[in-house]
Amino acid sequence: MQTIGNVWLWGGFAAVVVIALLVDLVLMRHGGPHKVTFKEALWWSIGWVALALLFNAGLWYYLNETAGQVVANKVGLDANPHNFLLMHAMGPNVAGVIGSAVAAGVLLNFAG
Secondary structure: OOOOOOHHHHHHHHHHHHHHHHHHHHHHHHOOOOOOOHHHHHHHHHHHHHHHHHHHHHHHHHHHHOOHHHHHHHHHHHHOOOOOOHHHOHHHHHHHHHHHHHHHHHHHHHHO
16 A cells, blocks of 8 residues: 555654644643633634644645655546646645634634
8 A cells, every 4th residue: 555654654643633632622621611712712723723734834845855745646646537636635624724713713602
């Protein structure tokens, strides 16, 4: 099986996910139950979007520096010859993160 990752890349990804979960769960619990203000929700959203963009930039740099870019593009083109995988990979991720942040803000606005 061809892959763009290696053990260190997957281990680093898992570590970042675990650390992000711990930060979110521990820091949010540390303050105790409270009403989340718009400003606090905005800062948390900006922080998580920035983390996602940093992760995307790191992955982009890694793929440009390794043969993983060629492998990923070949696998994508084998599956669908009209698919340009790497060219369109970051747009949906960023749009999904921003959409999730907006949806969370709307939910907090109506629920809070």
